[in-house]
Amino acid sequence: MAEPGEFTRRAFVNGRLDLTQAEAVADVIDSASDKALNSAISQLKGGLSRRLNGLHDTLLNVQAQLEASIDFTEDGLTFQSREDTQKQIQEVETDLRKLVHSFRQGRIYREGMRVTLVGKPNVGKSSLLNALLQEDRAIVTAYAGTTRDTLEERARIKDIHIIITDSAGLRDNPEIIEEEGIERTRAALEKSDLAVVVFDPSEPLDDNDKLLMDEVGEKPRLVVLNKSDLPAAWPTDQIKTFMAGEQPITLSAKTLEGFDSLTNALHQKAIGGERVGESLVITRERHRDHLQQAANALHNASETLLSDYSEELIAVDVTLAMEHLGAVLGKTFEEDLLDKIFGQFCIGK
Ligand SMILES: Nc1nc2c(ncn2[C@@H]2O[C@H](COP(=O)(O)OP(=O)(O)OP(=O)(O)O)[C@@H](O)[C@H]2O)c(=O)[nH]1
Ligand SMILES: [Mg+2]
Incomplete structure (x- = not known):
């Protein structure tokens, strides 16, 4: 006998879907209104994944810059200025805050x-x-x-x-x-x-x-x-x-x-x-919490950049933000979390 959500879980474990897409399968099934259905379908098609992966990539770049200036600081090489790094970090933070903000709307749809x-x-x-x-x-x-x-x-x-x-x-x-x-x-x-x-x-x-x-x-x-x-x-x-x-x-x-x-x-x-109605919204508290924490970590990173602290300290916060994005996408996960998510599915599926 199949467990609740077993087939979607297998698709996730085998890398066919990321975690936001797997969650969207449940949301499509449960959707009680057209708005909810549309936002679940867009998430299933990878709308949220693409957006978060894009932000994750930007942070990975920032991280690479930071690591490089830590490692090669003595060699007289020049890297991206602290101002540019800070600008990039702030842009990601702004994007994340917008998504966090969209949760009210997403929850109303759901x-x-x-x-x-x-x-x-x-x-x-x-x-x-x-x-x-x-x-x-x-x-x-x-x-x-x-x-x-x-x-x-x-x-x-x-x-x-x-x-x-x-x-x-x-x-x-x-x-x-x-x-x-x-x-x-x-x-x-x-x-x-x-x-x-x-x-x-x-x-x-x-x-x-x-x-x-x-x-x-x-x-x-x-x-x-x-x-x-x-x-x-x-x-x-x-x-x-x-x-x-x-x-x-x-x-x-x-x-x-x-x-x-x-x-x-x-x-x-x-x-x-209408304006909010058209754009991407997040619909789960799990996403909201991680994105909020990612945004907070980036906020700390920006603050640290403004003062004269070393790149190492900034890198710690950027890594933390990436971990939170990764958690939403299911790049890293714990079995308990999967049990909880897939437990809410109907049998099979
Ligand atoms: N003429 C008129 N009477 C209304 C209207 N709406 C409500 N009433 C009357 O006003 C009285 C109170 O209505 P309720 O709906 O019980 O009011 P409520 O705000 O729920 O009152 P509580 O539960 O006591 O707080 C009733 O006699 C209703 O028939 C209206 O639009 N026009
Ligand atoms: Mg009353």
Whole structure:
């Protein structure tokens, strides 16, 4: 009987695929959306490998230069200047940081975007969840404090999956059960990629709306003004003093007027604008961690170059960076890691 991922593992061990390509086989099988599938296929075809191998080669060159100047320093030979070496190292570091940065996008393609609906009690968060799911999933009542626990559901907007959490309304002086709910809201917010911050313009703004802004902090957000079917109790552009630079989306969870603007905005946030959508993204935490460490090592190498330390010291960091790139590509690996990666495959494959 074949083990999980056995055939892909053999292909890797025999050098037919590198590790990023082997991982992409699993990603193609698991892909839950077109975006995820496309990025997995591009990785399988060697998109990420080529990019990383290119960077690895540049570092190998740098390393050769450094070694040469260590060995032949007495012979009056001239090598690449420290400035040029530093420039090369910095370019690789910049490229790596871009890849590290793309992980947010890659994870959204692979796993979906985590969205938390937040707002003070009764603004219509649960109604919005139901509208997004197109079913009456969450309990909706006119009583403020209806939702006590967080509720997580999956929905799909075009080619993107979103994982939506409805949460307990945030307010000062809640009842005890509600307080526990608010803690969970905070935890959900912390984990999410995006906060959908909901206001109800048909009721006066109060301290709880302000409190909300502190809770959301620096999190990426969409601002929603719900209940547009009711007369507004305050001028809605006042919201801009709360949230600098945000263009609020006005809609009604009841009549669904303006609702398309919300789904479009969610989709835009998920694909991160077309520009990011087109380029190479990394989708695994394993890759992110190694690339981050490689970039950090190169950062140290640049710093060392700026001061007058010897080439040997710089070479140590450049080697470390190459090792991390090699680990992503599977140039060096441990059996445990392979067990972990291939264990996630289905039987055979
Ligand atoms: N007129 C109108 N009423 C709405 C709209 N959205 C929600 N409501 C009503 O507002 C009340 C509260 O809605 P919920 O969705 O339960 O609000 P919530 O934010 O989840 O409230 P909590 O769970 O208590 O925090 C209910 O009576 C809804 O029917 C809307 O767009 N228009
Ligand atoms: Mg609710």
